[in-house]
Amino acid sequence: MSLARLRLIRDPRESGDRVRHLRSAWKATSAFAAMALFLIGLLAPQLAAQQSLPPAPYAYRQLEDPAKEAEAQALMETLRCLTCQSQSIADSDAAMAGDMRHQVRTRIAAGETPEAIRAWLVERYGDYVSYAPVVSETTWPLFAVPLLLAAGAGAILWRRLRRAR
Amino acid sequence: MRWWWWLPLLLFAGFLGVATYQLTQPKDDLVPSAMVGKPLPEFDLRAAAEGMPGVSTADFRDGKPRLLNIWASWCLPCIAEAPQLERLKQEGAEIVGIAIRDRPEDVAAFLARHGNPYTRIGGDDLSQVQLAIGSSGVPETFVIDGRGVIRYQHIGDIRAEHVPILLEKLQEAGE
Numbered sequence: 001m002s003l004a005r006l007r008l009i010r011d012p013r014e015s016g017d018r019v020r021h022l023r024s025a026w027k028a029t030s031a032f033a034a035m036a037l038f039l040i041g042l043l044a045p046q047l048a049a050q051q052s053l054p055p056a057p058y059a060y061r062q063l064e065d066p067a068k069e070a071e072a073q074a075l076m077e078t079l080r081c082l083t084c085q086s087q088s089i090a091d092s093d094a095a096m097a098g099d100m101r102h103q104v105r106t107r108i109a110a111g112e113t114p115e116a117i118r119a120w121l122v123e124r125y126g127d128y129v130s131y132a133p134v135v136s137e138t139t140w141p142l143f144a145v146p147l148l149l150a151a152g153a154g155a156i157l158w159r160r161l162r163r164a165r
Numbered sequence: 166m167r168w169w170w171w172l173p174l175l176l177f178a179g180f181l182g183v184a185t186y187q188l189t190q191p192k193d194d195l196v197p198s199a200m201v202g203k204p205l206p207e208f209d210l211r212a213a214a215e216g217m218p219g220v221s222t223a224d225f226r227d228g229k230p231r232l233l234n235i236w237a238s239w240c241l242p243c244i245a246e247a248p249q250l251e252r253l254k255q256e257g258a259e260i261v262g263i264a265i266r267d268r269p270e271d272v273a274a275f276l277a278r279h280g281n282p283y284t285r286i287g288g289d290d291l292s293q294v295q296l297a298i299g300s301s302g303v304p305e306t307f308v309i310d311g312r313g314v315i316r317y318q319h320i321g322d323i324r325a326e327h328v329p330i331l332l333e334k335l336q337e338a339g340e
Contacts, residue, residue, distance in 0.1 A: 052239070053266045056291045082196055082301035095266055096302070099292035124299035126199045 058105040059098030065109075072105045075114040078131040079104070079121065088131065195320045198299030198307075205313045206297040210287025213264040214272040220261055220287030228311035230338035232258050232331065234283070235295055237265045238275035240303040242322035247279035249323040254282040256332055262286040265295055265303055306331065310338035 063069040076090035081097040089097040089104070107117050121129045127136065135143055209221040225231060234250065236243040250260055262283040264272050272286065289295055298307065298315065308317035308331065317334040319327060 052268060052271065053290065085194065096292055096295075099266075100296065102291055103293065103296060121296075122199075124198060124200055124296065125196055125301065128196060 053095075055095070055098045056102030058102040060101075061105075063105050063109055068108050069105075071114055072101075072108040075108070075117060076101055076104055079118070080129050080131060082125065082129065196301040197320070198301075198315070198318050200299040200315050201318050203315060205309060205315060206294075208287075208294045208297065210263065210289055210294060212269075213262070213267060213286040213288035214269050214276065217283070218285045220263060220285045222313060224261065224285065225309045225313040226311070229259065230308065230310045230316075230335050232260045232335065233298075233307040233309050234260055234262045235265060235300050235303055235305045235307075236262060237267050237303045238271040239267070240265075243275075243304045244279055246304055246322035246324075247282075249325060249328055250282040251280050252325075252328055253323075253331060256328070258332065258335055259284055261309075263289050263294055265289050265292055308334045308338050 063072060073090065077088050079089045079100065081087045081089045081092040081094055081100070083094045083096045084092050087097075089100045104117055108114065118130055118132070127134060127139075133139070133142075205222050205225055207222050210219045212219040225233075232253065236246075254260055260282050262285070264286055267288060267290075269288075272288075276283075287294070300307075300318075302320070304322055306319040306323060307315050310316050316338045317331075319331060323331065
């Protein structure tokens with residue numbers, strides 16, 4: 001049985017019957033293969049079901065106004081996909097990222113500013129959802145340490161130059 | 166050689182030590198909702214399955230604390246937590262469901278196969294309510310008090326050991 005045919009199985013009960021049939025025919029040698037087929041059969045309808053609802057209207061469709069679309073695109077590139085975590089929602093094909101793009105585009109089209117939309121999401125998911133760096137209680141050392149290091153290096157340089165003269 | 170010549174090397178060694186330690190720590194994938202402690206946003210969702218009512222914010226403001234379960238018929242861990250939801254229902258918890266990106270016939274098939282612990286199920290086709298309450302995946306379960314305020318969030322499928330915690334949080338929400 002080819003994988004392509006297996007993918008056509010939508011009803012898990014049907015795939016279960018096939019598995020039992022395979023087992024009786026091939027006995028122990030086919031047990032492993034049957035198990036794999038059974039698992040694929042089990043998963044196939046679930047994966048298929050995930051795709052069954054069409055993507056949100058503005059998940060893959062750009063806004064008619066190119067200026068607004070550019071604004072939306074810039075914002076989407078700095079928002080984290082929550083189910084994939086290391087991608088932006090502009091990069092991800094996850095259904096939830098599509099729904100987030102839809103939300104961003106419809107809100108931009110309705111006249112909301114990108115920063116208001118970002119603030120709305122941060123209010124729900126924390127700074128984690130945004131890739132745009134912010135100075136906060138926990139992140140200030142990231143900004144302060146380079147300044148301190150540069151100041152230290154400047155002080156050493158100044159002392160050396162003064163001594164050399 | 167003056168002692169402080171070693172300082173940069175020591176700092177670097179210290180940095181390596183911290184980095185090595187952090188690499189051995191398990192990664193925390195959970196994205197907690199910042200909406201815990203805040204009221205539910207306004208929404209009104211269509212019925213996700215035939216013969217069952219939909220869900221709106223007003224349904225949570227009658228004084229009774231409830232569980233709000235974010236799930237979907239296409240979600241595998243949701244099958245795993247179905248028996249635990251059934252247990253919570255038997256313990257007296259009222260469970261309201263929101264089905265994410267789901268078709269009525271798929272919802273009905275899931276309920277027929279894995280049981281129906283819900284009193285209402287709303288269909289969230291664009292994940293709008295999910296985003297509005299700060300949920301980042303399925304399944305997640307929120308404890309909502311009788312005034313419609315989010316009091317607790319459980320991320321991931323409910324296992325047997327989480328049932329007492331949820332019941333406790335539900336009781337706290339009712340006090």
